[in-house]
Amino acid sequence: MADFNPALSRRNLLAGAAAGGFGIMSSPLLAQPMVDLGLPGKPSRRPLTRAFPQKGEMILQRMRPPLLETPMEVFDKHILTPNDQFYVRWHWANIPESVDASSFRLTVRGHVDRTVELTLHDLLHGFEPIEYVAVNQCSGNSRGLFVPSVPGAEWGHGAMGNARWTGVRLRDVLGQAGVKAGAVDVRFGGLDEALVAEAPKFRKSLSVDHARDGEVMIAYAMNGEAMPLLNGFPLRLIVPGWYSTYWVKMLCDIEVLPGKDDNFWMAKAYQVPTTPFGDVPAGTSDYAKEPINKMVPRSLITNLAEGQKVTAGAPLMLSGIAMGGDCGVAKVEISTDGGKSWQLAALGEDLGPYSFRRFTHRLALPAGKGRITCRCTNTRGVSQPLGMNWNPGGYMRAGVETVTVMAGGKA
Amino acid sequence: MMSKLFPAIAGLGLVLMAPAFASVPEHRQPTALGRPVPPPMLRSVTVSLPQDFDQDYPKGEYVDAVNANCRACHSTSMVLMQPPLSAEEWHKEVRKMIDVYKAPIPEDQVEAITRYLASLSKGGA
Numbered sequence: 012m013a014d015f016n017p018a019l020s021r022r023n024l025l026a027g028a029a030a031g032g033f034g035i036m037s038s039p040l041l042a043q044p045m046v047d048l049g050l051p052g053k054p055s056r057r058p059l060t061r062a063f064p065q066k067g068e069m070i071l072q073r074m075r076p077p078l079l080e081t082p083m084e085v086f087d088k089h090i091l092t093p094n095d096q097f098y099v100r101w102h103w104a105n106i107p108e109s110v111d112a113s114s115f116r117l118t119v120r121g122h123v124d125r126t127v128e129l130t131l132h133d134l135l136h137g138f139e140p141i142e143y144v145a146v147n148q149c150s151g152n153s154r155g156l157f158v159p160s161v162p163g164a165e166w167g168h169g170a171m172g173n174a175r176w177t178g179v180r181l182r183d184v185l186g187q188a189g190v191k192a193g194a195v196d197v198r199f200g201g202l203d204e205a206l207v208a209e210a211p212k213f214r215k216s217l218s219v220d221h222a223r224d225g226e227v228m229i230a231y232a233m234n235g236e237a238m239p240l241l242n243g244f245p246l247r248l249i250v251p252g253w254y255s256t257y258w259v260k261m262l263c264d265i266e267v268l269p270g271k272d273d274n275f276w277m278a279k280a281y282q283v284p285t286t287p288f289g290d291v292p293a294g295t296s297d298y299a300k301e302p303i304n305k306m307v308p309r310s311l312i313t314n315l316a317e318g319q320k321v322t323a324g325a326p327l328m329l330s331g332i333a334m335g336g337d338c339g340v341a342k343v344e345i346s347t348d349g350g351k352s353w354q355l356a357a358l359g360e361d362l363g364p365y366s367f368r369r370f371t372h373r374l375a376l377p378a379g380k381g382r383i384t385c386r387c388t389n390t391r392g393v394s395q396p397l398g399m400n401w402n403p404g405g406y407m408r409a410g411v412e413t414v415t416v417m418a419g420g421k422a
Numbered sequence: 423m424m425s426k427l428f429p430a431i432a433g434l435g436l437v438l439m440a441p442a443f444a445s446v447p448e449h450r451q452p453t454a455l456g457r458p459v460p461p462p463m464l465r466s467v468t469v470s471l472p473q474d475f476d477q478d479y480p481k482g483e484y485v486d487a488v489n490a491n492c493r494a495c496h497s498t499s500m501v502l503m504q505p506p507l508s509a510e511e512w513h514k515e516v517r518k519m520i521d522v523y524k525a526p527i528p529e530d531q532v533e534a535i536t537r538y539l540a541s542l543s544k545g546g547a
Contacts, residue, residue: 177462
């Protein structure tokens, strides 16, 4: 029971509350609706909030610096996550509340032939635009479900989103500055600043080859619109197939480095075991580490909540989302016997290798407790592991997820 | 690089642009927009982010030390949503705030803060 986060549709929540079960609770003082993320062994309830600018209803993990989680029902409704319900994650609370579109500059500097300062107009009109759909997922998405627990942002499954990004190739922008021979890394910084001057400003780097692969994008639009300030307005780095820690928001500074970036956020934070899926035995802390990088396959059932009642013997339509990680989805399979046998789910429209892919499957359950597991295999042939991966940072959760439903007689 | 010609060639679509992707494997090629794109209007934006500096930690022994030192940088929920941690683990978190994130916490407050947090984990506080 404890290993799956309920697919929390609003309807299910209300039903759960009416039945006296899990889910929505109202604080009599604030009349603030709550959601239960099903996090084992730790506080699990969070308020829903509409207090943030340009954002609709979000799960409030932390007001300052903002951590806002996307409710599961959003993934059930939309394959492209709406901008106003796209999750939000900031490291420092020193976020500009105002961005002037005409005075904003993106600087490219460092180990280059010439420092370049670009206006938004330059970026919109001076480079060939590109566009693709890509999943943005927090390195620590689903950390709250880790067993044993690890400290950090205790997310459910909603620290991710899928959007159509439009912008320009980072390669083209670097080309305008002229990358000098001997460049090693390219470092990215945003308008946000640390609260204390000596504290490490949030900055991330990619290898110069990765930065120039023609895919990494400086985006100015998200689902066809300017992005919400909390999602990075006016510019965000898009690193398709890689965890969101590299997708620097409010991107304003690009620095080409002649050596490896050893800043705190690359060398100390966001380190994962070098093993497949970053998996080490629970409790381990001594292992070879590397900066987190490519995403791995995942899949989630989005239309059933943990503990939901269904009718035994009647057709039950499953719906969910899958991602291949750093490539496309090859297949999604469903098991109702703990992984002994699998049935192929149907896949929805292919929006490209980095997008979510809808899957659906019809089944009928015998009376009693039904455990439904989904497993994604990506186009590189990598499948989600049947056992849950674990590491002390709470990163890269990717084992198969199971939802337990109660199949009973007709109501 | 300043492709003023783009709108003119864009109508010809992907055919003209294909060579630009020669170095990217086919299945990973990004979609170039084979049409003139009306760029989104990037208007200046001003927002107001909600604040909660005045939110107190739950009452308990040493709560004053926590209220005095642990509200400037982050919400109380960052602490209150954590799994139960031992005093040793909480001490590590407090040290990280000071040593890595440079929180201006007086050294003589570390013990009190750690004790409060540990008792919170035991369901006290």
